[in-house]
């Protein structure tokens with residue numbers, strides 16, 4: 001697509017799939033709203049993931065199991081309204097692709113109608129029917145293996161996956177099955193780098209790592225983690241590129257201080273009436289105050 005100011009970027013799922021083995025790793029970051037999507041797009045990320053991490057990152061839940069397809073469609077819509085050139089991937093939440101094939105396809109379609117160019121779902125061999133049904137509806141699918149937060153109870157907590165040989169083998173087999181089924185990319189979350197490397201060497205679609213080391217075809221981080229919204233200890237795979245939480249707190253504290261000290265707003269930050277009108281408004285104000293005082297005195301008499 002070409003605009004008056006030059007070529008407009010439009011990243012698609014096939015374009016991401018074609019980046020397999022390319023010298024330029026795929027860059028994916030989460031966003032849940034329009035201003036964040038604008039920032040990510042201007043920064044040139046390839047993929048904006050509207051992750052179900054919105055649950056714990058933004059909505060205050062303890063895990064991702066609490067968000068619904070309505071929640072996800074709401075946030076995908078907000079991101080899509082920023083009209084990013086990056087590919088928008090909508091996360092299918094827990095139970096939106098586990099119950100029936102028709103529900104699965106309908107839920108994936110909701111995210112596409114909200115503005116996603118692809119959907120992501122968690123799991124391997126067990127989810128192949130869901131993957132195939134969504135692909136059959138012409139919707140590109142991104143896989144997600146390793147630590148799959150929607151399985152937190154089944155996994156016994158949020159912990160690194162694939163440390164033992166059997167687990168590692170299962171992750172590699174699942175990745176091969178997802179790629180074979182037609183997923184255009186696969187997220188690998190919290191797996192040892194040796195496992196991520198083997199998966200990356202095995203499958204012919206890009207792997208996008210988070211806590212999976214450097215041997216992936218791309219990397220993803222949660223926007224709020226990489227900006228340092230929270231100054232509590234982050235997982236070891238998070239690199240903070242800013243301290244937005246601290247900066248925001250300082251800014252709001254300075255605002256509060258200015259308000260309490262009578263320094264905000266200044267005359268420049270205030271609308272003024274035309275010359276002479278302010279005085280007249282003052283006279284009307286005094287007249288009105290006098291009338292209401294008289295009326296009050298009359299009521300009490």
Ligand code: KIV
Pocket residue numbers: 030049050051052053054091187189210220222
């Ligand atoms: O929901 C999310 O943010 C994710 C990423 C961690 C990959 O799935």
